[in-house]
Amino acid sequence: MPRKRGLLSRLSAMLQLPREVLPGGFGLVLSGREELLVRGCKKILTYGPECITLALPHTSLSVYGEGLFCSAFGGGSVTLGGHIQKMELGE
Numbered sequence: 001m002p003r004k005r006g007l008l009s010r011l012s013a014m015l016q017l018p019r020e021v022l023p024g025g026f027g028l029v030l031s032g033r034e035e036l037l038v039r040g041c042k043k044i045l046t047y048g049p050e051c052i053t054l055a056l057p058h059t060s061l062s063v064y065g066e067g068l069f070c071s072a073f074g075g076g077s078v079t080l081g082g083h084i085q086k087m088e089l090g091e
Contacts, residue, residue: 026056060090
């Protein structure tokens with residue numbers, strides 16, 4: 001699998017595309033501590049005001065904080081709001 005990831009990374013660079021638009025990729029854009037945009041999300045695994053967990057290609061992302069909420073979800077992108085305190089990638 002590492003060989004395939006290397007090929008996809010090179011292809012992404014050659015085509016000047018974000019890695020998350022190719023298979024197995026994801027991207028995160030954190031705006032302060034109040035908003036997080038996640039690209040490449042497959043589904044929302046858990047949802048609560050203190051923890052939201054997202055399924056990403058080959059991993060998961062848990063976002064911890066206070067008053068967390070999902071303000072948008074569609075097309076593989078999720079926007080989370082609230083007071084973000086910590087993010088953690090899973091296995």
